Amino acid sequence: MKVRHYLLRRVVSLLPVIFGVSLITFGLMGLVPGDPAEILASYGKETEPTAEEVEAVREQLGLDLPLPVRYARWLGRVVRGDLGRSLCSGEPVWREITVRLPATLELTAGGMVVGLLIALPVGILAAVKRDSILDQLSRALALLGASVPSFWLGMVLILLFAVRLGWLPAMGRGGLRHFILPSCALGLGASAILMRLIRASLLEVLEQDYIRTARAKGLRERATVLRHALKPSLLPVVTVLGLQFGNLLGGAVIIETIFAWPGLGMFIIESILARDFPVIQGFALFMSLVFVATNFAVDVAYRWLDPRIQYGT
């Protein structure tokens, strides 16, 4: 099948996914306890709103209409490319998302880089020196990395590197220095899984016939591992990496709050607490797009890693 056809199919299959996601989010928001009009009326106020104020908000935002009607209206606007405006700030939802997106992507990418930077060398080493002390150490490291919650790690990093040693800033987004601690807090957990996966996958490949052939030819071990075994062993790693990207985006919510990193995660939590429906809806839509795009990128990477894979059903 041609790549173009494949792309077309992917895009078409995207529509029901997005429709489903939006329907579920809308339904869930309808089930969430609490009166959104009341919560919105008290936004940014020092005192409790009066009953009149609450009713005014309800009417103004059409929150008195039944849920299906509100959904239909929202969908009608989205189809025309209008995600609406935030109920809290009054800014367009699209702008609210895109203005914070770079910060979150930056952090997620940082987490991925840190994760790979640790996982690749350690994972390969552990596979090559199987059952050695190094392998055992890497196993302990992975266990630790997978069990330590990222918020705790974040706090410890701040206390150690910012408060005690004074090497790095404790919070905020700025230059490279601001970037290091949150990326590490985010990436260390991800490295644990990747590390184990790389080891297992590489071990499997190292037992293949063609590796034995390569060794028999007298190829040096380094070349065998790095040039012949590594690339095919990365196939499952890429799948998990794609999934990890989603995980990291989610994990970024916590890390962003701890490091006062002004990204989407911090923003969406506040929007949910404030019952800012257009923002929540827009965000869900946007995130499903990101996930679909990541999966697509993973598929493309497969082809590069293993040319035998064909785009098809």
Add this chain to the structure above:
Amino acid sequence: MKTFRRIHTTLFIIGLVATLILVSGCQATATTQPTTPPEGAQATTTPQPTTPLKKPQELTIGLGRNLYYGPKKWYFLHGSLAVWEPLVILDNDMVAQPVLATSWEMNEDGTVWTFHLREGVKFHDGTPFNADAVILNVPKLQEEYMTTLPNLDSLEKVDDYTVRFIMKEPTPNLPQLIAYFSSAMISPQALGEDGRPTAPIGTGPFKFVEYIEDDSIILERNDDYWGGPAKLERVIFKYIPDATTRLAALQTGEIDAIADVGSLQPEQASIVEQNPDLVLLQQGVATTHYLTFNCGKPPFDDVRLRQAVSMVIDRQGLVDNTLYGFGEPGVSVITPRAKQWVRTDVAPRYDPQAAKALAEEVLDGERVEAKLILHSGLLGRWPYENISQILQAAAAELGIDVKIETLEGGAWNEALKAGDYNLTMMPYTLMTGDPDFFMGRWVWSEGDLNQRRSYGYANERADELVIAAISEMDQAVRKEYYDELQAIVAEEVPFTPLYHEVTIYATRKNVKDLRLDVQFKPSLDKAYIE
């Protein structure tokens, strides 16, 4: 094995390089100043203030909330930023004091109030502040503040610097009602077609420069300020949601102060006190924390059980143990900050023996259950969890088995509305400094919060007093009414004050004269860096 060693070495180098990249980032900058001003900080060359100060006059304040609201709100920014100013503000005893209005007087029956405006004041965009600006601003704020200005009929311009507020009913406390947020003045040039502000252009000592989403608000000194220019040249409000990170940033010097209500936790006080570079400060604020009863259903429809629960609470112990001493044991339902109104001789008594006797009288050896619901969003800011556990233990002695349930904010509101609770805890701030703002909403049987939260409290005499006090012109008589109301509430305990909030805040040692007031507004006009 030699080959393996070589691989080993290569990989080791990769790892080493990776570590070096990380570490070099730190070392390269380890020698530089801990506080690096953000880009563009040096760009502004403003004339020196009257007393020449050597250090760059830039102050970064860390906060646990975002004070930027945007065009959806009439006042655009929080008042703490000192960008806009009100006509009137409350002093630390919660009495109205002049800001943009210099004086005021009312007619005999309190239906017409005349305000004289400060002359020679300009908004940041150069537009003069005058009667026309007031008239454009106030009706819009009234829409936002139906609670505080329900009686406003119209505004009249008398001359360029005099306006009249025409009220529908006698309003003896109007200056209190329009204090601070309610009379925020935004430049008429910045008001859009629908009358909403499109930009935060005020008359205050600081001008709004930039808002970075969820990150910071940047302000710059207004050199033409009518009260004389501030000493600080630049102020940055940095939003740091996590309390631990906030304190860490103060310790590292990334921020110069944590100055807002609830931004520094009582349990963090000792860390600040032990650090020679930091200064710990405190200020009593107008927020009171209440334990409220659902008087509409058993067991607390019986006044004796409410009295018993109130008497079994050791409020001083509560402040010492759960707040590390940073609080004031509950005195009256009216905050002690409203000095002229609070009645101190009705303070709840701590008497476990009497409480037990009262409970015994009602329960006669039986045990009853009571559901205490907590708002999850409030738990992170105040030690309600600890308090409710202490209460649970104390109430068990009386024969009341308290079940604690924590609900998400929306669900909590719904449970209150439906009356599906026996006890709850909540804060309330007497924003106007006038007792009607509490009595008219909590105590009056038709009060909006009394009804919406199913307090189920109704007392004929209290209703009479609330109504009479609203339109009473003689402040001494009003005082008598509110004294009697406070006594009634103390006797019948539909709700009881647990403690009055004391906000703690902290600055770096070189920050001088930065103080919070009763409404936690920082003194940006006076502060400077030494």
